[in-house]
Amino acid sequence: MTVCGLRALRGAMEGIAASLLSTCDADGRPNVSMISQVHWVDDDHVALSWQFFNKTRANLLATGKACVEIFDPRTHARYRLHLDHVETRTEGPLYEMMKARLAGIASHHGLEGVFRLLGADIFRVVGVEQLTAPVVARQDDRPPLLSAVRSCIDDLARCRDFDDLADALLDGVVRHLRIPHAILLMAEGDGRLFAIGSRGYPSSGVGAEILPGEGVIGVAAREAVPIRIGHLSADYRYGAALGAAARQAGLVAGEPHGVPFPGLGDPHSQIAVPILSAGRVLGVLFCEAREIMRFDHEHEDALMLLAGYLGALATLLGEDEPRPADTSGLPADPPSGxxxxxxxxxxxxxxxxxxxxxxxxxxxxxxxxxxxxxxxxxxxxxxxxxxxxxxxxxxxxxxxxxxxxxxxxxxxxxxxxxxxxxxxxxxxxxxxxxxxxxxxxxxxxxxxxx
The missing domain is CATH 1.10.10 (Arc Repressor Mutant, subunit A)
Incomplete structure (x- = not known):
């Protein structure tokens, strides 16, 4: 058995191709089924989407053993993971991450309303087999992300206040990471978020509001985890329909008023990463693209690094300057109107x-x-x-x-x-x-x- 690190296989867990899940019942009779999502958890664990109560589910409950085959679409290599079941989660950050990804997959295949996540099955990976060797060299036309993050951090380190930080972060995402559409939002104490800047849209959307749990942004803030989807689902769209549903559910009262959200009209990929400080969510960095599967695990890592650095700097720069303010610039002209x-x-x-x-x-x-x-x-x-x-x-x-x-x-x-x-x-x-x-x-x- 050839064993390799799970982190190196994250590209095979993007949900581009369905995976084969093999189980046996207590008498050793095998069963093979297709599974929508294998989710990388850490260097020792993966999570599988539980969508239906079927023979596969019964086998897992009986034996706790499974094998899943995954396929890397960039290299065409195939791998088999040998799994021991640990637990099933039906709520929480990991569940919400998988729920969002599954909604995007379902939308892409025209199965919204059919693919519904019942739970996230956590497995310990006890072995990894490489079934076929890579036949296509992995090629990227994007800049090296680690170098791009370093350039962004260099820009952030020169900022003297939050105003400069917000602009430097958004400019860096566009210039260094080559992501043309990005929005920075701040969090209120009640879970709402307000946009304070954006790049790549006809209007800035400053002041646009996202409700608690709304779309990838609201879920990322509520769960304090990154949320990433490669095929946009109706469940994660922004706009008047969501606002109307929120008012009907009693989340907000009265008629809508505010600033329109500046997002793309037809995005297919979205990612939202929380900005954290001492475990608290200060805001969310949101990016989107018209291309399918535009963001992968490495983009997620890069954006989380930037969001974490911004959170640390925002706290440090929040202290007042001890010297008194300069009052020499007070306007002399009397007000009019x-x-x-x-x-x-x-x-x-x-x-x-x-x-x-x-x-x-x-x-x-x-x-x-x-x-x-x-x-x-x-x-x-x-x-x-x-x-x-x-x-x-x-x-x-x-x-x-x-x-x-x-x-x-x-x-x-x-x-x-x-x-x-x-x-x-x-x-x-x-x-x-x-x-x-x-x-x-x-x-x-x-x-x-x-």
Missing amino acids: LVTVRHFARDDSVFLDGDYLIKGVAGAILWRLLRQNAESGRTDFSTRELRLDRTLRLPAHAENLDARLVLLRRRLDERGACLRIEKTGRGRFRLIAACGIRLKEMGEAATPAG
Whole structure:
């Protein structure tokens, strides 16, 4: 028996070709069936998709033994894995990863509604046989991913604040990893995510919202694991249909309002990786492509490395600069015009003259700044005081505060509003109003104008 490392066989576990699963019953009678998915877990384990209760399932429960044949589509090599059953999982991160992959496979074969994951069967791999040698040399037209990640990290290391980090990460994904469509999202305490930047789309989508568990992005954030699919399923599409379903299920209330999600209209590959800090999800990096099977395990590894580095830097750069802010740049021109700013307490959504601007923590921050400016004329603020303000209802760990300020600043800039947020130092910023502001507290959930 020729044994090789499981990690080297991950390319044969992408679900491009179905695998053959062999089992025996307690009397030794064999059974062979097709299986949709063999999922790499670690260097000693794989997971197989449990979709039906059939003879194969009965054999596994009786003996706990199986063999599965896998095929590497790039090299045309075939391998047989000898397996011992360990456990079956019906929830959790691994289950959700396999569920998403299976949904994509089902969509590709026109079997949505037929392929449904009942569980993830975990097996210990006790042996590996190479059945046929590689006959096609593995060729890639992509850059070496390790070198590309190093170039991205070099760019990130030169950043001085989260604003620069967000741009450097997205630019690096496009330039170094050659992935043209990418979105960076920040997480709220209630599980929602908001886009703070993107590349490759006609509109930036800054402020676009993803609901908890929605699509690959919402599942990646909820489970704190990467979610990757190579054939897009209707279960993982974004848009009005999902929003309507969420309102019908009671996840959100009222009519939809907000910024449209900027994703591709016809993607076939998507990957979402969580941005973690001390085990907490700060956000999600999302990439997609029109090509089938565009992202593999190595792309997943590369993006997870970048997301982890971003999470560490975001926490370090979140500390305030000790020196006082420079106030020499205060605007001298008097404001012109009048804008009514409406605030809805239920979701902290903010509207400028009836047009939606932002909601969530970023909306609460803007409302706080405007109220303090109206009461005292104050224009200069710090992230430290925001962290200490309990009325903002920040999560216990507020590493994402800088990201929320970036979101707020970019939304104001994109709207061309007479309000601006200007950085004056690390952890310090200024509210600038080029118009008169009238504040109106609404108290109830927002309803879009028109």
